[in-house]
Each structure stands twice: as structure tokens, then as C-alpha cells.
Amino acid sequence: MADPVAEEHAPQVPELCSECGQAHLLLDNHLYNFQDEVDDELICHICLQPLLQPMDTPCGHTYCFKCLENFMQEYNFCPMDRKKLSFQQCHKSSLLVRNLLDKLVVLCPFKAECQQTMQRCELEAHLQNRCPGFKKYKSELQRKKNPISKGKEDPPTKGETNMPKDPEVPIGDSSLVAESSGAAVVSLGTAEPGLVNPAFEETEEDLPQRTSLVAETTTIEIHREDPEEELGMRIVGGKDTPLGNIVVQEVLRDSVIAADGRIAPGDHILEVNGVNISSVTHCQAVSFLRHPGPVLHLMVLQEKGFSNKTAQQDSTSTNREVIHVTLIKRDRSEPLGIKLIRKTDEAGIFILDLLEGGLAAKNGKLSRNDRVLSINGQDLRQGTPEAAAQIIQTTESRVNFVILRQPGVQLGESVEDGSTSNSSSSSSSSSSNGGSPVHHRRRPEHNHYRRKSNYQKDLPQGYVSHEKTVAIKKEPKESLGITIGGGRDNKNKLPIYVTSVQPIGCLFRDGRIKRGDVLLSINGVDLTHLNYYEAVSALKSNAASHSVTLKALEILSLNSPEPSLDIREQGFSWSPLWITWLGLPSNLHFCQDIVLSKGNLESWGFSIVGGFEESKGNQPFFIKTIVPGTPAFRDRKLKCGDEIVAVNGVPAIGMSNSELIPMLKEQRNKVTLTVVSWPGSLV
Secondary structure (H helix, E strand, C coil), X not given: CCCCCCCCCCCCCCCCCCCCCCCCCCCCCCCCEECCXXXXXXXXXXXXXXCCCEEECCCCCEEEHHHHHHHHCCCCECCCCCCECXXXXXXXXXXXXXHHHHCCEEECCCCCCCCCEEEHHHHHHHHHHCCHHHHHHHHHHHHHCCCCCCCCCCCCCHHHCCCCCCCXXXXXXXXXXXXXXXXXXXECCCCCCCCECCXXXXXXXXXXXXXXXXXXEEEEEEECCCCCCCCCEEEEECCCCCCCCEEEEEECCCCHHHHHCCCCCCCEEEEECCEECCCCCHHHHHHHHHCCCCEEEEEEEEEEEEECHHHHHHHCCCCCEEEEEEEECCCCCCCXXXXXXXXXXXXXXXEEEECCCCHHHHHCCCCCCCEEEEECCEECCXXXXXXXXXXXXXXXXXXXXXXXXXXXXXXXXXXXCCCCCCCHHXXXXXXXXXXXXXXXXXXXXXXXXXXXHHHCCCCCCCEEEEEEEEEEXXXXXXXXXXXXXXXXXXXXXXXXXXXXXXXXXXXXXXXXXXXXXXXXXECCEECCCCCHHHHHHHHHHHHCCCEEEEEEEXXXXXXXXCCCCCCCHHXXXXXXXXXXXXXXXXXXXXXXXXXXXXXXXXXCCEEEECCCECCCECCCEXXXXXXXXXXXXXXXXXXXXXXXXXXXXXXXXXXXXXXXHHHXXXXXXXXXXXXXXXXXXEC
16 A cells, blocks of 8 residues: 555545555445465455455355445345345354454555554554554644644544544545546536436525535446356436436346446446447447457446535534444343434434433433444444344444434434324334334335326337237147247236247247237237236137237337347347337336435435427436435335336326426425336346
């Protein structure tokens, strides 16, 4: 590591961890420079670094605590053998393993001033008490700080946004650069052309909490052992759609992209192997991304959320203080006696109550309405009560809290009662008493229903929908010779469509039914409302007849015909391209209602594109961006590429974006979006 204070007149002092002496985010593991090569048995197979706080799985694998915890938030299996797994089943590695790891020899990160080596467990004490380089760094940091009255903990300043003892300050632009070397950080304070964004559009009322949206461009190198293996992600967008850019809609489990871990839903893909795809059609982008090869270079734009200037200003206020509290459990199962809650009008989690006689109440240092910034180094500024409870449950002894306290403010009693509180719709609570989260009444599953008559729309420009009737005479034992996909049990509620026409069977001989056709009926039996297995049964039973009459729908895109993927197309699991579904008639759409709730000071957290334009006529409204840390992001149901059909039951068809945006902004704390969600194109 380079000398962090070699440049005496550097504009900003690097933000270093007091435990390992290197710059990293709070949610990331500590960084060490190991003197010797570490045995592979002591390596975490998620981060590929020597294990930190090792955790054993029931299937016999060992990972870093933070790596495994982050992985289990998205998946329910072991990363090595894919066996079903939950975080609660894992436990600390044996004392022998932990001691072996602690004894690994590391180099002091301050090479210019200090050449010492020591065991890993001794580095923190060395930095705090003996290292001349770290001492010089602290002096430089103190010189940069504004002097504040001594004897109290200094509230964090902007130059300390990434220090472990000041986790309440949101990550700013400087820390994003530190996180990814060479990354370009851009602020999307103004909307790009054609983009109207209710997530951060400014109004006079919103001005005090107005913040800028921070995004970052990163180059990612994807390696494939099999050059023809599909990447395992779904994409939407293209210059021939209102979305414009190519956007990742979904990352499939157990895929090449999922194993790499750096690409997430919502990322915009700008370049593929040096070719700019930010202004190509959807089909062209699919061709570029499906091109085989052992290495794929992607440039992506990744949303990082809002840079919360208000919170930074508040954190320097003298009426708030950061407090460190350590509670010591006698064993892992001992409850702390803390009830946690999430408010509607402020991010993060708060202490609702301390149970009488509990460990926290006896300690006396925590109070009601304290905001929990981190537990055991895990950043909870955008966390949930359930996440906090899980950290507490898996801790064997010391539970380290960092909390933010604003004197004189208490939570009302009604907040805890989900049946009477106005904030209960977006609040959740959790208790460490017994280690079990307290769940409010579950929200009913959202109903899916066919698109209503008043939600009808014309086909997008460039699409032709052609219904055809195919009557065939066949032998009794002759098969139809097709395979199908979709069904109303599919998560996207798709109609039944043809995935292949086999070279045996009567339909191949006839030639009128093609791959991608939507099947409407067979011998008068309606297929449009059936699930997959019901459709298979209907096709098989009617195929036994001497004659078969099929009604099917063929959707043709005049502007963007589906690419002829000569590049060993059979290696890909075939399904219609995303743009094909856009041409499906309204009567075959299945809509769902998504209810979002937010606090008075929050934005909805999504951007939209589309709507009526004089030059283009009616275009669908699409979700283009979902901002991390916002209500739309936390809800998890809305996806990039979803089409907005209605807002609170009012049809969106025919509206311009300047008409739809005020409707969204008028909704104070709750909005119902009626959406149609089509699966992105698989690459």
C-alpha cells in the first residue's frame, strides 16, 4: 500500500480504518498485506482472501462472516455445493481455526514510515500505539478537522465519511472513488433527455432534502471457462424503445454473472468488448452480449443512490452525538431485550423500547429513539430491524452498537401497534428478545388480472400482430411436434408460446406454426388463461384427434427483426426477446398492482420514460431506474423495464410524462402502480 500521507499538501486526507489501516467501506472486510502466501484451506471462496471471522456451514464449508451474510441476503444455498442453507444454521469456526488465522503474519500498511511485520491479531494495537505512520496520519487528519470542544466525541466532518467510528455520514463521492479505483463518478442532478424522474425531481417543498443522484461507471471483466456459456442475465431497453439504454433487469442464480457478483439489476450496460452499445437497437445489443468468448469486457453505469447532503449537515450539529455501546452476552441465545422499529419519515432503524430486566436495560447506555448506525461493524443506516436481529442472533458474546442520539425526541407509543399507527404500513419491528423478529400482519399477495378494457393500448410503432388459424389433418398417433413455454403460473404471467417446432410431427410438415407464436386455442379450447401443465394436457388430449385446429398469434417487429444468432444459438435457452412481448395485444396482458409506501421526506425512488409525444404518438411508460435505498428499491417487486398501465386506477395510456409525473408527486405516502412485467431478453 502506498504511503497514505506522503503528499503533504493533498487536498483530502484518505479515510482509513483504525483496525487495519487501509481504506474500505464499512460493509467490506478489513484489508491486510500478508507476508507469505496463505494456504488455500484458509481462504474464503467468496472473496478469495484469508478468512475473517470464519463461519462454518453444516455442509462443511467455511466463509468470512461478512461475505456469507451478504451472500445469504440474496441466495438460500451454499456458494460451493449449492446445498440449501440459511444463515442461522451456520456457526463460528473452531478456536483452533481462528487462532491459525490470527497468527498469519502481515506487513504494516505504512511502508514509508514503518517496516514492521506482526501477527494479524496484533496489527490494530500496533497502529494505535506504536506505528509512526498511523500517528502521522491521525495528526494530519486532526489538522484538517474543525476544532470542537474537547471532552466530547467529535461529530464527524465531511473528511471522515468512511471512518468506522462515524458511520452515520452517507457515503459521498470521494468514498465511491476509493471503492473502485479508476471509477468515474457522475452526479445525475438533472434528468437526461427524455427522462422525467419522480425520484429526484425538485419542488419547492422538497428543496430542504434535495440531493443529487450518484452513479459510477465501472469496467468489469467476465471470465468464462466455456466460451459459449450464457452469461445468465436478462436485459431490457435499446434505442428502438423508450428506455434508450440497455438495462439489466435480472441476474439469474448460479450464472456466470451471479458468480462474478459485480453486476446487479438496474445497471446500464454502455460498452461490450469496446463497442459502444448505448445507442443500438435491442436486438443488436442481444447479439453483442451473446457473442461467445472466454473473456467479456463490459462497461456499466451503476446507481449508487442519493448523496444525502442534509444528513451530512445534521451530523455536524451539536445537538446530535455518536455513542458507542458494547453489550456482552453470556451465550449466543441470550436476548438483549431491545425492540427495534423502522420509521416512515426517516431512513434506518430506531430503538422502540428496552425490555425491563433485559441486558440492554441493565446496561443503561441505550435509550428509546436512538438510531442504530451499525452493529458489530455492519452498516445499518439503510438497514431493517430483521437484519439487525440476525446480526445480534449470530453474535456469541460482544455486541458493539454505534448509535446516533438526538436528545429530547421520543417515539410515540402508537408506533408499536401496527393496527392503529398511521405509520404501520411501511414500518416493521424486530426484537432481540429471544432472537425472533416480530412480524406485522402479512400484506396479501397482489392479484394478477387481465388488462381491463379501459387499459387498452395500440401496438407500439413498428409492430404488426397477425392472428392465424391452422387446420391440419393428421394420423391418430402422429404428434404435433412442438414444445411450449410460458403459462399463467409463470412469475410474469405469460401466455403459452411455442419454443420449438421439431422436424417430426404434423406442424413442421405444415410450416405455418413458428417458434415464438402465441397459442390462443386448440380445437376451440381456450389456452390463454391456462398454466403450463394445463396447457400441456390440453394440447396432448386434443392431438389425439384426426384433425386439429390451432389459433395462434404471430407478432412481427418491422423495425427490429429478431437477430439470426448463427453463433451456436442452440446453446442458449430460447425464449422470445423482450421487445416481442411489447407487441402483444392488450387483451393478453396480465397486470399486477404494486403498492409503494414512503415517508414524508422520502422520494418514491424510480424514474420513468415514455408517454405521449407529438412526433411519436402514444408510447408505453417504462420504469428506467430504481434508486438504491428508496421505497421502490426496498419493495423489491418493481423492476426496470416494467410498463406502468395505471396510477391509483387511473389509466396512463394517452398521457404525456408531464401529466403523469404530477399524479405520482401528489401521492403523499402511498401509491398503487398497475404494471405489466415482461421478462427481459436472456443473454
